[in-house]
Amino acid sequence: MSDVTPDLELDLKGLLCPMPMVRVSQNITNVPVGGVIRAVATDAGSMADIPAWAKSTGNEVMSAEKVGGEFVFFVKRIK
Amino acid sequence: MSTELDEAMARITALEAADTAAAPKKISMVVMSGDMDKLFGAFIIGTGAAAMGMEVTMFFTFWGLRALKRADAKMTGTTLFGKMLGLMYGGGIEKSNPSHFSFLGMGRWMFGKMMGAHNVATLTQLRDLAIDLGIKMYGCQMSMDVMEIPQESFVKGVQDPVGVGFFIGEAQESQITLFI
Numbered sequence: 001m002s003d004v005t006p007d008l009e010l011d012l013k014g015l016l017c018p019m020p021m022v023r024v025s026q027n028i029t030n031v032p033v034g035g036v037i038r039a040v041a042t043d044a045g046s047m048a049d050i051p052a053w054a055k056s057t058g059n060e061v062m063s064a065e066k067v068g069g070e071f072v073f074f075v076k077r078i079k
Numbered sequence: 080m081s082t083e084l085d086e087a088m089a090r091i092t093a094l095e096a097a098d099t100a101a102a103p104k105k106i107s108m109v110v111m112s113g114d115m116d117k118l119f120g121a122f123i124i125g126t127g128a129a130a131m132g133m134e135v136t137m138f139f140t141f142w143g144l145r146a147l148k149r150a151d152a153k154m155t156g157t158t159l160f161g162k163m164l165g166l167m168y169g170g171g172i173e174k175s176n177p178s179h180f181s182f183l184g185m186g187r188w189m190f191g192k193m194m195g196a197h198n199v200a201t202l203t204q205l206r207d208l209a210i211d212l213g214i215k216m217y218g219c220q221m222s223m224d225v226m227e228i229p230q231e232s233f234v235k236g237v238q239d240p241v242g243v244g245f246f247i248g249e250a251q252e253s254q255i256t257l258f259i
Contacts, residue, residue, distance in 0.1 A: 014198045018127035022208065025130035049127075056131040 004062070004074060006038035007031040013042045013070065020046040021053045024075060028059060031077050036062065039073045047071055105134040106255040109246065113142030113168075114178040115187060115202065121146075121259045122205035128255075129212035136249045137209070138241070140219035143259075144228050146172045146206060147218055152232035161227030171234070172202045210236035217241045 008031050012020040020041040031037055039050070047064055050073050054061045062074040106128045110121045121137065129135045139147055145168065148155075153169035156162040180186035194201070200208070209216065218233065220240035230240060250256045 016197060016199050018123050018130065019200060022126055022130040022212070025132075053131050056133075 004036055004038075006074065007035035008037045010037055010039040012039050012046070015041065016043050017045050017049065019043075021049045024050060024073075025053060025057070028057075028075070028077050033077050033079060035077050037073075037075045037077075039075060041071045041073070042069060044071065046073075050075065102252075103132060103134050104255075105136070105249070105253040106257070107136040107246065107249045107253040108138065108257045108259060110137055110139045110143035110146060110259050111141050112178075112259055113145040113175050115175040115190060116177050116179075117259050118143075118146050118172065118175055118202055119205070121257075122202065122209055124257065125209050125214050126205060126212055129209070129214050133255075135209075135212075135214040136246075136253070137214060137216045138219060138246045138249075139216065140222045141226070144218055144222060144226065145170075145175055146202075147216060147233040147237050148172065148228065149232060149234050150174075150203075152228075155229065155232050156227040158227065164226055172206050175202065206234070210234070217245070219243075 008027060010023060010027055012023055015023065020039070020043050024037065024039055027037060041050075047066070051061045051064060053059075054075060059078045060076040062076050063072075065072050106125075108121060108125065110118070112118065125135050125137055148171040150171040150173060152171060154162060154165040155169070156165040175187070176184065177186045177190050180189070191201075215238055216236070217238045218228075218230065218240045220242050223229065223240055230237070
């Protein structure tokens with residue numbers, strides 16, 4: 001995903017459930033349709049939550065990776 | 080015969096698709112408990128559902144009314160018992176105690192410390208976030224009357240009080256209903 005330039009960077013480190021998902025949801029409208037958010041969280045639960053959020057809201061998780069102790073998401077706004 | 084069946088099945092599929100596409104999904108909750116742990120559950124589920132694009136209705140009754148009260152709403156009652164209740168059960172959501180290990184407020188302090196150390200949002204923050212996310216929060220008119228807790232003691236953003244009929248109406252339209 002290093003070839004994708006995100007439209008917005010979100011630092012979700014230290015936040016616990018439900019905040020990582022809530023922050024992504026609050027910020028998705030800050031990028032244009034087709035735009036990408038790169039979000040970095042430390043809450044392991046967000047690996048399940050953010051994809052579930054995307055499925056429910058009709059957006060797309062392009063990638064969700066564990067990098068060291070962090071979880072890095074590329075989320076694309078679909079609508 | 081089989082073509083009729085096929086047609087009927089196609090119509091059902093189309094109706095189902097229209098039904099799910101038409102309105103956003105909805106969750107309705109009764110929050111009867113004023114316990115810190117249960118309120119955490121209620122608000123985490125509520126804010127999470129709102130983030131996922133659902134309409135959220137939270138109906139607060141009996142001990143759950145504390146979750147709506149302002150921190151400075153102390154002596155709310157008018158009669159002797161109402162005043163006693165206000166005195167012993169005054170204050171807002173930040174005064175809620177855990178359902179176990181209460182120890183006259185020690186448990187609240189201990190859990191507060193532990194949650195703070197893990198960077199969990201406070202109940203007050205979650206409740207205010209719920210209002211920001213457009214969650215509809217209602218006090219139960221009957222328990223507000225009985226417990227002598229007026230609408231004026233609630234934080235801004237709480238809807239006008241309602242009764243069970245309203246809640247059932249909301250619940251009928253909901254895919255998820257919870258009692259906490």
